[in-house]
Amino acid sequence: MxxxxxxxxxxxxxxxxxxxxxxxxxxxxxxxxxxxxxxxxxxxxxxxxxxxxxxxxxxxxxxxxxxxxxxxxxxxKEVVHAWKRQIDKFDHICAMVSMYEPYLRLAEELSRICPGHLGKSLIMNSGSEAIENSVKIAKAYNRKRWLVSYVTGYHGRTYLGLSLMGKEKPFREGFGSMYQNVKLVDFAYCYRCPLDLEYPSCGISCTGLVEEAVTSKKLKDDVCCLVMEPVQGAGGFLCPPPGYWEQIRRICDDNGIILIDDEIQTGFGRTGRLFAIEHWKVEPDIVVTGKSLSMGLPIGAVTGRDEIMSAPTPASLGGTYGGSPICCAGALEAIKLAKRWTxxxxxxxxxxxxxxxxxxxxxxxxxxxxxxxxxxxxxxxxxxxxxxxxxxxxxxxxxxxxxxxxxxxxxxxxxxxxxxxxxxxxxxxxxxxxxxxxxxxxxxxxxxx
Ligand SMILES: Cc1ncc(COP(=O)(O)O)c(C=O)c1O
CATH class of the missing domain: 3.90.1150.10 (Aspartate Aminotransferase, domain 1)
Structure with missing residues (x-):
């Protein structure tokens, strides 16, 4: 009943x-x-x-x-109560005017739970906005020109998000030119292998497509970051085989590329770990979260290694509602729930x-x-x-x-x-x-x- x-x-x-x-x-x-x-x-x-x-x-x-x-x-109910409790204290200050506890507590919690050694965060209003900021921060850190991502990936609907995907219709149609320095590569879409091979005899050769791209004459030593989803969401739940992300991590390390792990859809228990990348032995440099981080109110966050997150010019990032106290208060409860139900x-x-x-x-x-x-x-x-x-x-x-x-x-x-x-x-x-x-x-x- x-x-x-x-x-x-x-x-x-x-x-x-x-x-x-x-x-x-x-x-x-x-x-x-x-x-x-x-x-x-x-x-x-x-x-x-x-x-x-x-x-x-x-x-x-x-x-x-x-x-x-x-x-x-x-x-x-735990998340709804947290929203209500917060709204009775204050609903909006703007994190660029004055700090408040829910923002600080959420930033602390993100640094505790995100995989790897990620110490600092920026909290925004949506996944797309967080992706934008993750790339801005990566650029500020290594000042390189090129971004690499996957043809079948999805990272949101801003111009940068659209530039990081290969699907034209309906997403990009009619919207004019995209961000220019993006190299798209084929993913480990094993059912439709881009190399016409089969796992495991393929030896995960498709990682070579990433290596070829980043070491090509045009891109060599000038790739800022690789933006990826551990399991592609909008692309059709494409899950690379064991060993894939370890090889990609090695390619990033060899070429000084920042690995940006988009966990907006895969995060908070969806794949049976708090973050999907934890199924591989890989530490990302930046993790981007959104969606179930808050379980109901608009949110997005960038959490990265201290030295990367310290690179942007002071006061160069922000937004009026980014890190809303109500969203952050709810997110702290949402994370507890995600841990309980993973x-x-x-x-x-x-x-x-x-x-x-x-x-x-x-x-x-x-x-x-x-x-x-x-x-x-x-x-x-x-x-x-x-x-x-x-x-x-x-x-x-x-x-x-x-x-x-x-x-x-x-x-x-x-x-x-x-x-x-x-x-x-x-x-x-x-x-x-x-x-x-x-x-x-x-x-x-x-x-x-
Ligand atoms: C992997 C991934 N990245 C980014 C986004 C964009 O997030 P938002 O719709 O909150 O802007 C989505 C949304 O579906 C997503 O699944």
Missing amino acids: ADKGKLSGPRIVVEPPGPRSRSAIKRKERFVTVGLGVSLPAVIDRADGPFLQDVDGNVYLDFTVGLGALNCGHRP SNAKMIHSVEKRRFEEWESRFEEVGDARGLGAMMAIELVRTKKGKEPAPELARKVQLSCFKKGLYVSSGGYFNSVLRLHPPLTITRSLLETGLDILERALKEETKSR
């Missing part, structure tokens, strides 16, 4: 999108730019734990959790792995099942042999899940991946309920049945 007043479900009372959602969506079309893509057409009225309720009364199980921003579900990623992984592998053998269209911890995805294809991406099918399955009461996100470099972000706090039985819905949607939308 659910607590009184708490949502329970999933429960569809009117075919979604219901009449109230449809009419609200018309207002979205009238008053909100078409540039903001909204993938599912229900309008949300309430959210609670693993559930969303729309304005028509439908309750959905949410396997998107704010695109990975709510690793412990919607409105965890181990549940193991249960989620084992349940999803079993189901995904069964689907892989049963459905011609499930080409690949992959992921780390509770960051698991399936890649849909037209045929297993040809591996042609199936973005239309992924969209149909996503919509079919929605109609049945489950939110999942689709994405990936070819828009053909269904990505699951169940909250780490989910029970095994609710997880199975969500996966049953996804299985029914796959059955209905594929030829395999």
Whole structure:
């Protein structure tokens, strides 16, 4: 039995999108730019734990959790209480005017929990803004020109974030020139190996693509940093094999390159460790966090080695709301929760792995099942042999899940991946309920049945 007043479900009372959602969506079309893509057409009225309720009364199980921003579900009470406590003291000062305890305590905590020897932080409003600042700080430190990142990576929607990715449509289309000195390289996308090899006999040769790039005539001795996600999120939950990041770390060390670890999506327990890079024996120079750092309010942080973080000119960084006291107070509780629930990623992984592998053998269209911890995805294809991406099918399955009461996100470099972000706090039985819905949607939308 659910607590009184708490949502329970999933429960569809009117075919979604219901009449109230449809009419609200018309207002979205009238008053909100078409540039903001909204993938599912229900309008949300309430959210609670693993559930969303729309304005028509439908309750959905949410396997998107704010695109990975709510690793412990919607409105965890400890975090909400911290927001309320803080708002009763003060809501905004501006960290550039005067310091306050929540900012200081969060900076201290980040230096304690981030992997490696990272002593100082800058706290901002979003992941993208934190990525921007991480690169500014890296530049201030070594004054080199080039940035290296991955074709299938994702680091946000500012001009710099967009410049660090290779996916043109829809992200960059029509937006003109990007930051110029970025070298994009192919990632360890093992299902579609850029070198047409297979792990482990490949010897992880794809790390050679990074080495070739940074030692090329054009870039040699002039690469400032490599910006990477330990497991690529928007790229379709691409997880490099054991040994990959150790080799990349060695390449960075050999060439004086700062390793910037973007943990915005992978952080705070999602992969079964507090930070995904902890699955490899690698210490980054800078860690960038966001999303589940705060579990509900806008935040982003850069945490780096003392000497790097001491490089910028005094007073050269900042922003009006960056490090908001309310966000920082909530984040301190969110981190405690993430620590408590990280181990549940193991249960989620084992349940999803079993189901995904069964689907892989049963459905011609499930080409690949992959992921780390509770960051698991399936890649849909037209045929297993040809591996042609199936973005239309992924969209149909996503919509079919929605109609049945489950939110999942689709994405990936070819828009053909269904990505699951169940909250780490989910029970095994609710997880199975969500996966049953996804299985029914796959059955209905594929030829395999
Ligand atoms: C790995 C990664 N980096 C950066 C960002 C950008 O963060 P934000 O949307 O908070 O600006 C995201 C957002 O999805 C992300 O997944």
